[in-house]
Amino acid sequence: MDRISALRNVEDALRAFEDGEMDLATTERRVATVLRTYATEFDDDPRTTYRAIGDDAVVVASSEPEARERVRTLRDVDDDVPFGLERLG
Template identity: 60%
Template sequence: MDRISALRNVEDALADFESGETDLEATERRVLNVLRTYATEFEDGDLTTYRATGGERAEGIVVVAESQSAARDRVTDLLDADELEFEVERMG
């Protein structure tokens, strides 16, 4: 899913919420599903998505980066910690 499609899907979800066709919980699920689909299908030239595994604080964090080492640096920066035990795996 490209960025424009993702934005349209989020916009549709918000419009349904505003019109009363769905409630907040359903809207949140729909938007979360759009974001997860976007992240797992992300393709942008040199960038790709990586998921952190292992280590309690890092587990499941997903970032976009140019390489596995850059992804590891991003996760470390996000958690503001230098010495964490975790790995990053390419998604998709």
């Protein structure tokens, strides 16, 4: 899914919420689904998504070492603290 499609899908979900066609919980699920789909589909791009196991940190990176560094930066994790990493895309 490209960025424009993702934005349109989020806009459609917000419009349905505003029009009373969807409740907030359904809107949140739909927007989260769009974001997860967008984040895990990188056509013709060497990057992929990784998630820190036991955490909700999901990052886009070209390699596992890069992903670990991004998680450490986002979560302010000490270099000595080990954590698992799961490839999503």
